[in-house]
Amino acid sequence: MSDDFDDFELPEPPKVSSEVGETxxxxxxxxxxxxxxxxxxxxxxxxxxxxxxDVISHERLPMLEVVCERMVRTFATSMRNLTSDAIDVHLEEVTSTRFGEFMNRVALPAMLGVFKVREWENYGVVTVDSGLIYAVVDALLGGRKGNEPVRIDGRAFTTIETSLVSRMVQLALNDFAASFEAIEPIGIELERVETSPRFAAIAGPSNIAAVATFRVDMEGRGGKFSVVLPHATIEPVRGKLLQRFMGEKLGRDRIWEAHMANELWQTEIIMDVVLGEKVMRLNDVMNLAVGQTIGVNRGPDDALEVHCGGVPLGRAHIGQRCSNIAIRMVTDISKGFSR
Structure with missing residues (x-):
């Protein structure tokens, strides 16, 4: 049986005349x-x-760079206490890139620690390359100083290696949180450690993230680790990170803050007790004479209004104490006091 469509041909598409316009x-x-x-x-x-x-238009975050510089000093001390070796920590760069592009550039094998910032209710990632992993493991297990650790490919990291590197990652996160305290106190928790970038995807591939890369040198051995913070994570403090400050002090100064709070507590203020109010015509006010009595419709046991600077604060009873006129508050002091 022959096919009815064997000799079927599609018609040529209509051509647009050059007189109408360009094709x-x-x-x-x-x-x-x-x-x-x-x-x-x-x-x-x-x-x-x-x-x-691939070009990313982003705002520079000067205060994030200051935080990373402060972290360099504290983390170097923490690593010396952990390994008992001479440790040098350097900040290589603070840049912005797309999250997916950065994760694709991570050289495997590597460890990726996913952490959560409680106050921001969002996540970040710490990536540790293989050179630093084997250097930390070698130092903590008593390896000889100055020897370059041998990189072992083709196998997953053992539980002991993961546990030792997790201690270093937690130290880095603690020091990062301590360095961030001058801007805003935060708490960081290391939730898990992954070895595959697929399981550490805390943001979309096209999302922009701030990346701070550090290098750790341990007497001839060492490597790099990076702290990745998606812009969605640092959005609550974005305004503070855009600020520019010179010198060591950044953000608010706690010394002056405590001094001002102490002085405010010792400030003397004038309190007014309103015995009563009465609406009068201007003609009656101008005709007031010495000895004339004005009734305010108040009893001796009624609570009187207490004002400060014309602002009503509450109600109080008036009396006498130690030969002085005194008042006793019967309501809490509140700016929203209504008569």
């Missing part, structure tokens, strides 16, 4: 969207270049 062929469409089938390695252009652009 928009496939080459023009490819040029608009940035596709080039002839030279696939050519530079992207058009809408495709805009959508897949």
């Amino acid at each position: 928009f062929d496939q080459a023009g469409i490819d040029a608009l969207f940035g596709f080039d089938l002839v030279t696939p390695t050519a530079q992207k252009s058009g809408l495709k270049a805009v959508i897949e652009s």
